[in-house]
Amino acid sequence: MSGFDLIIFDCDGVLVDSEIIAAQVESRLLTEAGYPISVEEMGERFAGMTWKNILLQVEQEADIPLSASLLDKSEKLLDQRLERSVKIIDGVKFALARLTTQRCICSNSSSQRLDMMLTKVGLKPYFENHIYSAKDLGPDRVKPKPDIFLHGAKQFGVEPDRCLVIEDSTHGVHGARTAGMRVVGFTGASHTYPSHADRLTDAGAETVISRMSDLPAVIAALGEWGGI
Known part of the structure; x- marks a missing residue:
């Protein structure tokens, strides 16, 4: 058949x-938190992953404690950008x-x-x-x-x-x-x-x-x- x-x-x-909008929002937040990363690298490494899992992976790789507030901050910023621009x-x-x-x-x-x-x-x-x-x-x-x-x-x-x-x-x-x-x-x-x-x-x-x-x-x- x-x-x-x-x-x-x-x-x-x-x-x-x-995904490009998510990469823009998340790369800015990570860079501000002490983990410099470009929009392009965000797309290549993390496209398809949830923001929570991205944060967990970054914490493991860089040994940088990331604030739990980043979870909510990203979601709100991203929803605003998506609603306006997707x-x-x-x-x-x-x-x-x-x-x-x-x-x-x-x-x-x-x-x-x-x-x-x-x-x-x-x-x-x-x-x-x-x-x-x-x-x-x-x-x-x-x-x-x-x-x-x-x-x-x-x-x-x-x-x-x-x-x-x-x-x-x-x-x-x-x-x-x-x-x-x-x-x-x-x-x-x-x-x-x-x-x-x-x-x-x-x-x-x-x-x-x-x-x-x-x-x-x-x-x-x-x-x-x-x-x-």
Whole structure:
């Protein structure tokens, strides 16, 4: 049997161009806290990770005690920036309009942030009620753990090997592959970097695209091939 039964989309950096905004906010906060880091390095190292896990990793690496207040400060600043500035990824509506397979979103962002961003860019109707946040499963179940992907598949009664995931981060690719799903990497958002495609491939993506308008043809082609 060819094709897929469910297409699972990440949100940040795949449907909306939000990772670059997060990198700008978070790099400034970390630099002010004594951990100088550029916007570009934020995108390359931490895209796809929750702010809490970023702070934990920085504390371990640099032995810098980071104030718990940074958690709330970042979330508030980021929500304000996203509500004002987030944009849709070029070609997303074109791709979604041509996909007949059932679909959902599986993201590390909170449900509230997902609702705000998807409403702003006009994507909520394309996914109806099938928008899932890993944070709703529990604080220790975010990507790169596979839990949110397995949760999404379960809502449709679809086996993991019949799912295709669209991801822009190595953490997301690892999570999807651990869940037993096939993955297309995406590098078309503003936070992309020179080795982005190679890193997604190394993490387990079967192919990588930089234009969302190419997605329907890629899904059709992968559906005819058993994968790796």
